[in-house]
Amino acid sequence: KAGVTQTxxxxxxxxxxxxxxxxxxxxxxxxxxxxxxxxxxGLQFLFEYFSETQRNKGNFPGRFSGRQFSNSRSEMNVSTLxxxxxxxxxxxxxxxxxxxxxLHFGNGTRLTVT
Amino acid sequence: xxxVEQSPQSLHVQEGDSTNFTCSFPSSNFYALxxxxxxxxxxxxxxxxxxxxxxxxxxxxxxATLNTKEGYSYLYIKGSQxxxxxxxxxxxxxxxxxxxxxxxxxxxxxxKP
Numbered sequence: 001k002a003g004v005t006q007t008x009x010x011x012x013x014x015x016x017x018x019x020x021x022x023x024x025x026x027x028x029x030x031x032x033x034x035x036x037x038x039x040x041x042g043l044q045f046l047f048e049y050f051s052e053t054q055r056n057k058g059n060f061p062g063r064f065s066g067r068q069f070s071n072s073r074s075e076m077n078v079s080t081l082x083x084x085x086x087x088x089x090x091x092x093x094x095x096x097x098x099x100x101x102x103l104h105f106g107n108g109t110r111l112t113v114t
Numbered sequence: 115x116x117x118v119e120q121s122p123q124s125l126h127v128q129e130g131d132s133t134n135f136t137c138s139f140p141s142s143n144f145y146a147l148x149x150x151x152x153x154x155x156x157x158x159x160x161x162x163x164x165x166x167x168x169x170x171x172x173x174x175x176x177x178a179t180l181n182t183k184e185g186y187s188y189l190y191i192k193g194s195q196x197x198x199x200x201x202x203x204x205x206x207x208x209x210x211x212x213x214x215x216x217x218x219x220x221x222x223x224x225x226k227p
Contacts, residue, residue: 004157031213043158043203043217055212090157094213099146102160103215 002026006091006106013113018079021109025072025093031055032074033103034066037088046089049074050096078111086113118206120218127194128226134190135221137204141185146207148215149178149189153200161189161202194225 005024013019025032033048033056045058049068066076072093078085088110092103118139127133139147146165150158162171167182175192191198201222205215 033213033215035217040219042219043205043215045214045216048213050212056214058214096213099165099207100163101213102148102163103150103158103213104160105157107157 004091004093004104004106006089006109008109009107011109011111013081013111015081015083015113017081018077019081019111021076021089021091021111023074023076023091023093023106025074025091026104029093029095029104030072031094031096031101032068032072033092033094034074034076035090035092036060037090037108038084038086043090046076081113083113086111118204118216118218120202120204120221122221123219124222124224126224126226129195131194131225132190132192133194133223134188135202135223137187137189137218139185139187139204139206139216139218140208141182143209144182144185144206145209145211147180147182147187148205148207149187150203150205151200152203152220158203191223194223196225196227199223199225 031050034046035043048056052068063079068074088108090108092105094101149161152158164180169180177190180187201220203220205217
Protein backbone atom coordinates (compact mmCIF):
# COMPACT_ATOMS: atom_id res chain seq x y z
CA LYS A 1 0.00 0.00 0.00
CA ALA A 2 1.35 3.42 -0.88
CA GLY A 3 1.88 5.75 2.05
CA VAL A 4 0.65 9.27 2.55
CA THR A 5 1.94 11.51 -0.23
CA GLN A 6 2.44 15.22 0.18
CA THR A 7 3.35 17.65 -2.58
CA UNK A 8 5.37 19.68 -3.01
CA UNK A 9 8.19 18.75 -0.63
CA UNK A 10 9.65 22.25 -0.57
CA UNK A 11 8.16 25.62 -1.31
CA UNK A 12 9.52 29.16 -1.15
CA UNK A 13 7.04 32.03 -1.20
CA UNK A 14 7.13 35.72 -0.42
CA UNK A 15 5.01 37.58 2.10
CA UNK A 16 1.51 38.31 0.91
CA UNK A 17 1.35 35.42 -1.52
CA UNK A 18 -0.86 32.40 -1.09
CA UNK A 19 0.04 28.74 -1.21
CA UNK A 20 -1.75 25.42 -1.70
CA UNK A 21 -0.41 22.15 -0.31
CA UNK A 22 -1.69 18.76 -1.36
CA UNK A 23 -2.08 15.47 0.48
CA UNK A 24 -3.07 12.04 -0.82
CA UNK A 25 -3.97 9.66 2.00
CA UNK A 26 -3.45 5.94 2.21
CA UNK A 27 -6.04 4.11 0.13
CA UNK A 28 -9.12 3.45 2.26
CA UNK A 29 -8.34 6.14 4.82
CA UNK A 30 -11.11 8.71 4.91
CA UNK A 31 -9.81 10.94 7.70
CA UNK A 32 -7.11 13.48 6.84
CA UNK A 33 -5.62 15.90 9.33
CA UNK A 34 -3.04 18.66 9.00
CA UNK A 35 -0.38 19.75 11.47
CA UNK A 36 2.12 22.59 11.56
CA UNK A 37 5.55 22.15 13.07
CA UNK A 38 7.73 25.11 13.94
CA UNK A 39 10.93 25.08 16.01
CA UNK A 40 10.12 24.98 19.69
CA UNK A 41 6.37 24.63 19.11
CA GLY A 42 5.87 20.97 18.45
CA LEU A 43 3.10 19.73 16.21
CA GLN A 44 0.12 22.06 16.22
CA PHE A 45 -3.24 20.78 14.97
CA LEU A 46 -4.66 22.74 12.04
CA PHE A 47 -7.78 20.84 10.98
CA GLU A 48 -9.25 17.44 10.24
CA TYR A 49 -11.44 16.37 7.36
CA PHE A 50 -13.65 13.33 7.06
CA SER A 51 -15.93 12.59 4.13
CA GLU A 52 -15.32 16.04 2.64
CA THR A 53 -16.39 17.78 5.86
CA GLN A 54 -14.21 19.65 8.30
CA ARG A 55 -14.69 17.79 11.55
CA ASN A 56 -12.37 19.80 13.75
CA LYS A 57 -10.30 22.97 13.61
CA GLY A 58 -7.32 24.17 15.62
CA ASN A 59 -6.54 27.69 16.78
CA PHE A 60 -5.24 29.17 13.58
CA PRO A 61 -6.39 32.34 11.79
CA GLY A 62 -8.86 32.19 8.94
CA ARG A 63 -6.00 32.55 6.46
CA PHE A 64 -5.54 28.83 6.93
CA SER A 65 -8.17 26.77 5.16
CA GLY A 66 -8.56 23.35 3.71
CA ARG A 67 -10.81 21.04 1.87
CA GLN A 68 -11.22 17.38 1.09
CA PHE A 69 -12.34 15.83 -2.16
CA SER A 70 -14.54 12.82 -2.77
CA ASN A 71 -11.46 10.60 -3.24
CA SER A 72 -10.27 11.68 0.25
CA ARG A 73 -7.39 13.75 -1.14
CA SER A 74 -7.00 16.98 0.78
CA GLU A 75 -5.60 20.41 0.12
CA MET A 76 -4.55 23.09 2.53
CA ASN A 77 -4.42 26.75 1.57
CA VAL A 78 -2.70 29.62 3.31
CA SER A 79 -3.50 33.10 2.05
CA THR A 80 -1.63 36.35 2.65
CA LEU A 81 1.48 34.56 3.82
CA UNK A 82 3.41 35.90 6.80
CA UNK A 83 7.01 35.20 7.81
CA UNK A 84 5.71 33.24 10.79
CA UNK A 85 3.99 30.77 8.48
CA UNK A 86 7.39 29.29 7.64
CA UNK A 87 7.12 25.76 8.94
CA UNK A 88 6.91 22.08 8.13
CA UNK A 89 3.33 21.15 7.29
CA UNK A 90 2.46 17.52 7.90
CA UNK A 91 -0.57 15.69 6.65
CA UNK A 92 -1.75 12.47 8.26
CA UNK A 93 -4.43 10.00 7.36
CA UNK A 94 -6.19 7.43 9.48
CA UNK A 95 -9.13 5.11 9.65
CA UNK A 96 -11.69 7.22 11.49
CA UNK A 97 -13.49 4.34 13.13
CA UNK A 98 -12.49 3.16 16.59
CA UNK A 99 -10.26 4.55 19.31
CA UNK A 100 -7.16 2.67 18.28
CA UNK A 101 -6.46 4.19 14.87
CA UNK A 102 -2.96 5.67 14.66
CA LEU A 103 -2.06 8.52 12.34
CA HIS A 104 -0.01 7.77 9.24
CA PHE A 105 2.06 10.80 8.32
CA GLY A 106 3.40 12.02 5.02
CA ASN A 107 6.92 13.40 4.64
CA GLY A 108 5.65 16.95 4.89
CA THR A 109 5.93 20.16 2.92
CA ARG A 110 8.62 22.58 4.07
CA LEU A 111 7.32 26.10 3.47
CA THR A 112 9.68 29.06 3.63
CA VAL A 113 8.22 32.55 3.51
CA THR A 114 10.66 35.36 2.69
CA UNK B 115 -6.65 24.68 28.19
CA UNK B 116 -5.40 21.31 27.10
CA UNK B 117 -1.69 20.69 27.58
CA VAL B 118 0.38 17.63 26.89
CA GLU B 119 3.80 17.80 28.47
CA GLN B 120 6.80 15.57 27.94
CA SER B 121 9.97 15.22 29.93
CA PRO B 122 12.84 15.34 29.61
CA GLN B 123 13.17 17.60 26.59
CA SER B 124 16.31 15.79 25.49
CA LEU B 125 18.32 12.81 26.61
CA HIS B 126 21.81 11.61 25.75
CA VAL B 127 22.61 8.00 26.64
CA GLN B 128 25.22 5.40 25.83
CA GLU B 129 24.49 2.34 23.75
CA GLY B 130 23.10 -0.37 26.01
CA ASP B 131 21.58 2.02 28.55
CA SER B 132 17.92 1.69 29.36
CA THR B 133 15.90 4.86 29.46
CA ASN B 134 12.39 6.16 29.98
CA PHE B 135 10.39 9.27 29.17
CA THR B 136 7.25 10.74 30.67
CA CYS B 137 4.14 12.12 29.04
CA SER B 138 1.51 13.91 31.13
CA PHE B 139 -1.90 14.80 29.79
CA PRO B 140 -5.24 16.05 31.14
CA SER B 141 -7.15 13.05 32.43
CA SER B 142 -10.65 14.46 31.95
CA ASN B 143 -12.52 13.22 28.88
CA PHE B 144 -9.60 10.98 28.00
CA TYR B 145 -10.05 8.95 24.83
CA ALA B 146 -6.64 7.73 23.66
CA LEU B 147 -2.92 8.30 24.07
CA UNK B 148 -0.55 7.95 21.11
CA UNK B 149 3.23 7.52 20.98
CA UNK B 150 5.19 8.30 17.81
CA UNK B 151 8.86 8.04 16.86
CA UNK B 152 10.19 10.73 14.55
CA UNK B 153 13.58 10.11 13.01
CA UNK B 154 15.45 12.88 11.22
CA UNK B 155 14.46 13.27 7.56
CA UNK B 156 11.58 10.83 7.97
CA UNK B 157 7.93 11.17 8.91
CA UNK B 158 6.56 10.39 12.39
CA UNK B 159 5.79 6.71 12.82
CA UNK B 160 3.21 5.33 15.22
CA UNK B 161 4.54 3.20 18.07
CA UNK B 162 1.50 2.67 20.27
CA UNK B 163 -2.10 3.73 20.67
CA UNK B 164 -3.33 3.15 24.21
CA UNK B 165 -6.84 3.54 25.52
CA UNK B 166 -7.31 1.58 28.76
CA UNK B 167 -6.12 2.56 32.23
CA UNK B 168 -3.29 0.24 33.27
CA UNK B 169 -2.62 -0.75 29.66
CA UNK B 170 0.89 -1.89 28.81
CA UNK B 171 2.12 -2.26 25.24
CA UNK B 172 5.38 -3.63 23.92
CA UNK B 173 7.16 -3.53 20.57
CA UNK B 174 10.57 -5.16 20.64
CA UNK B 175 12.71 -3.29 23.18
CA UNK B 176 10.20 -0.47 23.53
CA UNK B 177 7.28 -0.57 25.91
CA ALA B 178 4.73 1.89 27.27
CA THR B 179 2.36 2.13 30.21
CA LEU B 180 -0.74 4.22 30.72
CA ASN B 181 -2.41 5.73 33.78
CA THR B 182 -5.56 7.57 32.71
CA LYS B 183 -6.71 8.42 36.23
CA GLU B 184 -3.64 10.51 37.00
CA GLY B 185 -2.92 11.45 33.39
CA TYR B 186 0.51 10.08 32.59
CA SER B 187 2.21 7.57 30.34
CA TYR B 188 5.76 6.22 30.40
CA LEU B 189 7.78 5.04 27.43
CA TYR B 190 10.66 2.67 28.15
CA ILE B 191 13.52 1.67 25.89
CA LYS B 192 15.57 -1.29 27.05
CA GLY B 193 19.19 -1.52 25.93
CA SER B 194 19.18 1.60 23.73
CA GLN B 195 20.80 1.32 20.31
CA UNK B 196 22.06 4.13 18.03
CA UNK B 197 19.12 3.45 15.70
CA UNK B 198 16.77 4.41 18.55
CA UNK B 199 17.98 8.00 18.21
CA UNK B 200 14.89 10.02 17.35
CA UNK B 201 12.34 12.38 18.80
CA UNK B 202 9.59 10.58 20.69
CA UNK B 203 6.21 12.29 20.66
CA UNK B 204 3.15 11.59 22.70
CA UNK B 205 -0.30 12.90 21.82
CA UNK B 206 -3.63 12.93 23.59
CA UNK B 207 -7.01 12.45 22.02
CA UNK B 208 -10.04 13.83 23.84
CA UNK B 209 -13.47 12.24 23.73
CA UNK B 210 -15.81 13.72 21.14
CA UNK B 211 -13.13 15.71 19.34
CA UNK B 212 -12.94 13.54 16.26
CA UNK B 213 -9.43 12.89 15.08
CA UNK B 214 -7.81 15.87 16.77
CA UNK B 215 -4.57 15.01 18.58
CA UNK B 216 -2.79 17.32 20.98
CA UNK B 217 0.94 16.68 20.80
CA UNK B 218 3.60 17.23 23.42
CA UNK B 219 6.87 18.92 22.48
CA UNK B 220 8.67 15.61 22.29
CA UNK B 221 11.72 14.03 23.90
CA UNK B 222 14.82 14.04 21.72
CA UNK B 223 16.86 10.90 22.35
CA UNK B 224 20.47 10.57 21.23
CA UNK B 225 22.19 7.19 21.69
CA LYS B 226 25.97 7.20 21.36
CA PRO B 227 27.77 4.02 20.30
